[in-house]
Amino acid sequence: MGALGRALLWLQLCAMTRAAYKLWVPNTNFEVTTNWSQNRTPCAGAAVVFPADKMVSVLVREGHSISDMLLPRDGEFVLDSGAGFGAADAGRDPDCGAAAPALFLDPDRFSWHDPRLWRSGGAARGLFSVDAERVPCRHDDVVFPPDASFRVGLGPGVGPVRVRSVWALGQTFTRDEDLAAFLASPAGRLRFHGPGALSVGAEACADPSGCVCGNAEVQPWICAALLRPLGGRCPPAACRDALRPEGQCCDLCGAIVSLAHGPNFDIERYRTRLLRGFLPQYQGLQMAVSKVPRQNAGAEADTEIQVVLAETGPDGTGGAGRLARALLADVTEHGEGLGVLSAAVRESGAPVGDGSAAGLEGSGMRAGLAGGVAAGLLLLLLLAGALLLRGARSFRWSRRDDAAPAPFVAPLGFSNPVFDVAGSVEPPSAPQVENSSVSRSYFVNPLFAEAEA
Known part of the structure; x- marks a missing residue:
């Protein structure tokens, strides 16, 4: 069997065992x-x-x-x-x-930590990965092309790069001793370099609810490589109150759905459910589903499922917010069967430059005129309201018992995933992952949704 045949067989075995794999893309071929x-x-x-x-x-x-x-x-x-x-x-x-x-x-x-240089095996249409997960995770199989020469920098050596296995030059390495011998050989030294260390032997992810990628420690170097063509800076978000998902280098426009899950949750089944039953109804969206560390976990579970809905159009249509609310409704109705205990949503704001902001750059005269008109309208509304209240015997409101609770609203944000860009030449400090703006948030707990009185 030739090298290409062995590579195809290896990829088939990966698929059969449900193991994820990442394929190295660039090469050092003479004719490229x-x-x-x-x-x-x-x-x-x-x-x-x-x-x-x-x-x-x-x-x-x-x-x-x-x-x-x-x-x-x-x-x-x-x-x-x-x-x-x-x-x-x-x-x-x-x-x-x-x-x-x-x-x-x-x-x-070519750097191992550059997300642009890897391709995920079996990626479905409409799916993307957050930046940290585009680089091989600790449970991934890594495949180097059998029909090309290559050279890979293993990074600054802040910690060993650890994956499940490495396939290179017709050999599969699943033990550190075998891989170390290869890396020290003339063939290995020509193909791998740098102070970083490469380690294998991690088990495939056996948890149906998914496994955390494990690249948080090297995310600063991942973002540095990704943003290098942009001078190390993220492009401005195309919306107000943009969001930054866990594992992403730059802000996104759209929505983030965070799921607390139980022991019966199956991430592959849920991802397929979203791809087939929900995403096709919304144009201009891409979706990422993965298990991530839970922020401020406390005594609760230390992980959660992150569903990122990214607006890909230049002027977001709001489809991400609508899909996020549809997922909340789905959790309310089917959460117990899906193994989802609760769900929370954060949404970005309106696109930058839409009609709602048109008056902000007008002259002082226009602003004064608009203010006068607004004041006049407000006065008329107050007078009309007073007359209505005077003629009415009572004015009261109540929430109907069978009505769904209104979503809690507070100001946050979401932008465009930087899929093909790369950071500063020098390894930077960890990128800021906090977003100073406040998000629109919704929360629903399907276990108590029906118990409201």
């Missing part, structure tokens, strides 16, 4: 244009230069004619069938012109 300074492979007769002080393994799939080559300090070429190098005069290709040498980009630029 993004690995070169001119964003193209070297022309015929070009001079080729590799960084002299780096180590790299490069897969070569085709034949290339070059005038000369500067090799790195340590490295290897892995030649596919029919691949190789031949000598040619400089500038033989007229389309190249008198171009500068083709420079192979820094192979150390």
Whole structure:
């Protein structure tokens, strides 16, 4: 069985055991244009230069004619069938012109902690993962492509990177002793580098309610890598009172549903329920469902289920809030059967720049006029109210016993997941996860919803 066949078999085994896996995306292949300074492979007769002080393994799939080559300090070429190098005069290709040498980009630029460089296995349409969970979690299987060369930086060494298993170069590593021997070998040193340590041996997640990812400690480095193209800063949220879910680097627009669950809760069954029965009815939304540490847990359970509903459109339609309230109603009606004990919701505010804010930037004269009109309308309303009260025998209100309690409202917020961006070059301090604004919140406990008098 070839390397590709073994990789496919391994992925099938992962699927059969319900184990999650993450696939490494970038490579150091010679023919990949993004690995070169001119964003193209070297022309015929070009001079080729590799960084002299780096180590790299490069897969070569085709034949290339070059005038000369500067090799790195340590490295290897892995030649596919029919691949190789031949000598040619400089500038033989007229389309190249008198171009500068083709420079192979820094192979150390790829970091394990960069969420953009991983792909989750079996991701369904409409689902996304919060940033910390886009990087391999401790219960994940990690797969490196069998048909490509690669090089991975293991990070600053704040703690060992721990996963369930690693599949690389046709071998599966599930014991630390075997993996350590590989990492110390010439092949391992060409592919993994940095002060960080890689460890395997964690068990697959056996809890039907899900397992916490375990990347909280390295989230500052995850966010630094993700935001690097933006200078280390999050883009402004497209809504007021934006939210920041647990494990996310930047604010989102939408809603967060937090579920307290019992022993009968099954996260996969619940995720499927939302994907099939709820999400298709709401356009412009993406959803993330995972188990996260519970904030201010106290004597209660130390984890909860976080359902993130993210508005993906430029001017959020409010679908996230409507879907969140639909999920609350679903918990009220079916919570016991789903194993959900209670649910709480936080929503972001209106999109920035909508009609409700149009008058904020007007002139002082317009503001004064608007204030005068508003004052006049208020006076008329007060007079009308006084006349109505005078003519009525009584004015009272009450909550009907069979009516659902009105949701408690208080000011918070939600923005756009930064899926393809990356942080500052230097490892930053932990990103601020608190949101100073107050959220709209709703809470429903299905165990007591029917007992209200």
